Amino acid sequence: MTLSELATQIGAQLQGTASNVMVTGIATLTRAGPQEISFFTNTLYREELAHTDAAAVILAPKDQHLSKVPVLLMENPYLGYARAAALFDNSAVPPPPGIHPTAWVSPHAMIEATVFVGAQAVIEAGAIIGRHVIIGPGCVIESGVRIGEETHLRANVTLCKGTQLGMRVLIHPGAVIGSDGFGLANDKGQWVKIPQLGGVDVGDEVEIGANTTIDKGSLGNTIIHRGVKLDNQIQIGHNVEIGEHTAIAGCVGIAGSTRIGRYCMIGGGVGIVGHIEIADRVQITGGSIVLQSIPEPGVYSSGTPLQLTPRWQRNYHRFKQLDELTRRVYTLEQLLESKQ
Amino acid sequence: MTLSELATQIGAQLQGTASNVMVTGIATLTRAGPQEISFFTNTLYREELAHTDAAAVILAPKDQHLSKVPVLLMENPYLGYARAAALFDNSAVPPPPGIHPTAWVSPHAMIEATVFVGAQAVIEAGAIIGRHVIIGPGCVIESGVRIGEETHLRANVTLCKGTQLGMRVLIHPGAVIGSDGFGLANDKGQWVKIPQLGGVDVGDEVEIGANTTIDKGSLGNTIIHRGVKLDNQIQIGHNVEIGEHTAIAGCVGIAGSTRIGRYCMIGGGVGIVGHIEIADRVQITGGSIVLQSIPEPGVYSSGTPLQLTPRWQRNYHRFKQLDELTRRVYTLEQLLESKQ
Amino acid sequence: MTLSELATQIGAQLQGTASNVMVTGIATLTRAGPQEISFFTNTLYREELAHTDAAAVILAPKDQHLSKVPVLLMENPYLGYARAAALFDNSAVPPPPGIHPTAWVSPHAMIEATVFVGAQAVIEAGAIIGRHVIIGPGCVIESGVRIGEETHLRANVTLCKGTQLGMRVLIHPGAVIGSDGFGLANDKGQWVKIPQLGGVDVGDEVEIGANTTIDKGSLGNTIIHRGVKLDNQIQIGHNVEIGEHTAIAGCVGIAGSTRIGRYCMIGGGVGIVGHIEIADRVQITGGSIVLQSIPEPGVYSSGTPLQLTPRWQRNYHRFKQLDELTRRVYTLEQLLESKQ
Missing domain, CATH: 3.40.1390.10 (MurE/MurF, N-terminal domain)
Known part of the structure; x- marks a missing residue:
């Protein structure tokens, strides 16, 4: 060229x-x-x-x-x-269409002629696979899953029942989409499983990283809107909704029913509690913990600085009395004011 | 109805x-x-x-x-x-019993007639699979693994040698049970692997989330007691023991030889250091780091608040002098006291 | 004996x-x-x-x-x-050499006669597998991957295009080596994927834990030097370089292009930002967040102590005014000094 x-x-x-x-x-x-x-x-x-x-x-x-x-x-x-x-x-260059002889495709799956299915892959009954889709080796596509045109699954991806992928989605190895949400009711100390009846809806042009997991909804769907980009080892809980064109770096965990806006950027290792809302265009820096809704766009952070351990330990222990320290300063201020 | x-x-x-x-x-x-x-x-x-x-x-x-x-x-x-x-x-509705024609089951495995084995699954010699067990597509059950009645493995689960599962256990896709613990001895700067000779013992009614990993014991077993519920992407180190009916949310890491009590609730993203003990009925909120034993029940937390980044940065840097600040307040207090 | x-x-x-x-x-x-x-x-x-x-x-x-x-x-x-x-x-005791009848090995792969390939494994065209290598059941070895002598892959490992492993490497189940790095350019709010053209170079005697992910380089390689030991569920971004004999515990995330020295020890759950350098012989304690380069050896930490939640909440909120508190103490000091 x-x-x-x-x-x-x-x-x-x-x-x-x-x-x-x-x-x-x-x-x-x-x-x-x-x-x-x-x-x-x-x-x-x-x-x-x-x-x-x-x-x-x-x-x-x-x-x-x-x-x-x-x-x-x-x-x-x-x-x-x-x-x-x-x-x-x-x-x-995409592989030529065809089903690898070692793959297993249910006769009750609907697969376009232009689809590629890799070695040892499994496609169960009722799956609907669009044109020019590439299913990598070792993937498991459970019954009823729907995959849009030109979507590409790399090796060893698992799509569970209730998953629906848009067009031109790219999913990296080891990712699991549509696993059960962590729904439990407590009955006198013992946990009773809440069957997860919803699904996962993944929009067009979404990318999902290696070993990332996205749970299906308990009732209704977990929704990943179009253009969202997810790095590796992310965990997305049931009924989470992520807005268009939001990018999330590796090792982030998002607990159930949280809604994240559009055009957000979330740094690596961030943890986000369940049942909150994060506005559009929010940026969160790596390692932050988010325990409350964020109603306004902006750049947000939490955490403490890295220091040599002996020095850190002294500050670390003082944190336990930070409230008391603040009160002591207030007392000093009052005392000095009364003397003036 | x-x-x-x-x-x-x-x-x-x-x-x-x-x-x-x-x-x-x-x-x-x-x-x-x-x-x-x-x-x-x-x-x-x-x-x-x-x-x-x-x-x-x-x-x-x-x-x-x-x-x-x-x-x-x-x-x-x-x-x-x-x-x-x-x-x-x-x-x-469980699938009808039978071994999928593309699965590979060793003739030296012991499998009840009521077992279902999915497509492309592997069951090695010496595995013992109880009645009404469901093994999802793509699972690998290594030699000598034992699985109790009515246990259900979803797709692409790996059970390594030395793993023993109870009855009615449910394991989600991508989970790995019985991988080697992270045992290393240092020989003049280089690491020498400590062979991991133990196993993993999982009790009845345990649920294990997608892409969660549980290491086998170095000597003796890692033990997950009955009724424990583990979410996705959890890492459990070698020789950890988790008490009955404890629930652990996603992305938690528990280092080796730590013992966690019964009826605990551990929030998402919590990190727990090795060789400590956590009492029964302890709750730990999401994102906390646990560096010491917790001998009493209660609700525990650590971490700092999320703020707009410029404001956070000022507080973040002040943390480095928190010990010094406390000493300065003490000096002021002494000074004022001496003047009275 | x-x-x-x-x-x-x-x-x-x-x-x-x-x-x-x-x-x-x-x-x-x-x-x-x-x-x-x-x-x-x-x-x-x-x-x-x-x-x-x-x-x-x-x-x-x-x-x-x-x-x-x-x-x-x-x-x-x-x-x-x-x-x-x-x-x-x-x-x-290693398994006897041979290719399992259910494995699929491309006729265009180069495999030594002493190699063992497990059930349902996949080895694509152009892969080069050295002597005495063990490929566990369900592994996927993509085209062009090279594996050195006596390396051992446990079950369900994925090695993507561009991966090269040294000798006596040990990789645990569910690990993914050579997945795409998280490279994105922003075009008026929408993300454009940056094709990842590099690879991963893993040295001799490296150990890689279960469900750990290592991304390929964007341009040039991600490099894991000889003797490095990686625990489970670690995420290593594109173009990271990790020096010889460094050990990294579970759930660590390392963002792109960061260089970590030799003989380092990184505790569980540590997060390390991208594009920084960490010197040889640095130790970082569990749960720390690293946002800047560490030019000197030593032991480093960050984080706040675990406390009963009501007490923690008071300190947590005071952190928001830590900078202000420091200024208030300074004001008091000035006031007292002016009075003397």
Whole structure:
């Protein structure tokens, strides 16, 4: 591909070189060779940009002066990187349609002719699989599950009864969608299971990470709206609803019946209690614990700083008397005021 | 089913309607139609109760005056909901016994005639599977594993050597029981694996969530006593012991050799250090970190509040000097006292 | 095995008994019978040592006086325990080579004759599997994956395209290596996937726990250096690098592009933000959140103490005004100073 063709395909403006230079891949600023392009989005890498051997670098017009090599100008160079990486992604070629001889597909499943089903996969009765769907090896699709067109399940994904996926959904290995919610009633100290009668509704273009779990609703559905992006090892409880285009990083846990708005960004390891509402455009930084609704957009955090352990221990123990300390300060203030 | 039959089966007292009204399902107060029942357990939903179209609502006698529709009176209406949901649970019909033609069952496994083994499942030599057990598709049951009567494994569960399950256990997809504990000895900077020679002993009526992992004991067993309920993505280290009827929410991690009492409730995302003891009837709220034994029952918490990030950052940095701040207040107190 | 033979094999010095006493196993101090050995590494168990029935106890010379039974003296008795447990580990016998009839192995995979492939496993085209490798039942090895000699995958492991494992690697059930990193560019509110073009490079003698996930690099590889030990349910983001002989406990999350040094020890549930560097020989205690680089070795912590919830709530709320409180103390100090 020539630089000129690449510029056209990613929507960038090429400057500083002959447009017919050939490029064969994309790499970091440090590793890119003279037949590869790179990108610059973070001023931390200013030195690397100054010394890169790349054929051209995708960057924003405001950073153009930092580059000695040709540039591919875009207002959003990170988007340019995404588009360029897609052009060089060899794995993007879909497998030819067909059902692997070791897969087991129920004769009562409805599967379009253009579907690919991988080795050792299982598709139970009543499943409905749309056109150009890819089911990876070892996946289990339980009875009645519906999968929209061009959706792609990588290996060893489990879709339980009651799950419905939209179009162009991408699910990574080990994810479990539609497992039972954690519904229990207490009968004199012993737990009685509440049968989970709902399902999971996953919108178009949703991505779900490796070993992430999404429980079905108790009554009604757990809903993941279109464009939501979920990283690995996330746990989503029953009847949670996540608004469009919200992105959630790894190891987040969201307890039952919580509603999260649209265009939110939730950092890694965040824990969110059940039965609350989080507004649109809320950002929560990694490791925070959310115990109450967040009615306004903004960036939110909780937690304490990392310190050398002996020093931390002293502050840690003082936290136990923080309320008392505040009262002591108040007493001092009153005392001094009375003396004036 | 008539309302009268339903009342009898869930142990409620029907009031305010003809007993022969037919009902076909259960739904939330908002969604229930005139042929469905609903339930009311949380005063937050008082408005929804006032406007419900349900045929009848399960609720406590003290809340009877809030309902304009007929009622199913029970002291524990949430238990009534659990029982009613079970009556309407279509998925509760077990599959007919038999071994799926694509499953692989060792001729040296002992399997009762009433067992169901799903597609692509694996049962190794020496496994002993009790009556009416259901093994979901893609499960792997390693050699020597024992499974009690009426236990149900959903899809893609892995039971490693040394695992023993009681009766009526329910395990959700992706769970791994009996993986090696994290036992390492340090030999001049390098780690030497400690072979894990124990097993996992899971009692009757235990439920284990999707992608939860329970390690086998190093020497002796990890023990999950009867009636314990574990949500998704929980990690339980080697030689942990969890007492009867304790419930643990998602994403909890419990390090090795810790003992947790009976009737405990542990919130989502809690982390519990190894080699400690937690008494019976302890409750720990979500996101807490437990670094020491808890010898007394009660409700416990740790953590800091969520705030807008700029404001949080100021408090976060002050935490580093909390011990010093406490000393400064003490100095002020001494100074003022000396002046009086 | 005689005690004398055992002493030789674990590198201990036997004292206090005839060397030809036979032993058949290893157990805890409390449970060991007169034909079993035990070990003592923690002074908490001094009472148990005083009353043990073990044939002999592995312990350090400094603790020899605490034992009434014969001793196996070693400077590092925990290492002695590891070695002795290996001698009594019946499960250590590898399965005979061969491909299970229900496995599916592509004719375009390269597999040494000494490899074992378990039931229902899948090995795709272009995979290269070294000598004496064991692939457990239900594993999926995607195209082009390379596995070094004597590596052992337990059941239901997924290795995605771009993964390369060293020799003597051990991976527990449900682990996913080489899933896509969480790379997204934002295009006017909607997320555009950044194709993940790198891989995962896992060094020799690495151990990876059950349901742990390791993402492939975006460009270049995620690198787990030799001797690293990872517990269960860990999430490792794209382009993370973990130095030799670092051990990481369960439920840790490490965000993208972070570099962790050698000989580190990271406690359970720790969260580590992306794009930072952690020096060699850093220890982080369980439940800590790491938001900045750690340039110096040492032991580090964050978090607040567990308290009874009503008491915690008062301190929790005071945290919101910690900065203000500090300023109030400063004001008092200034006021008193001005008066002197």
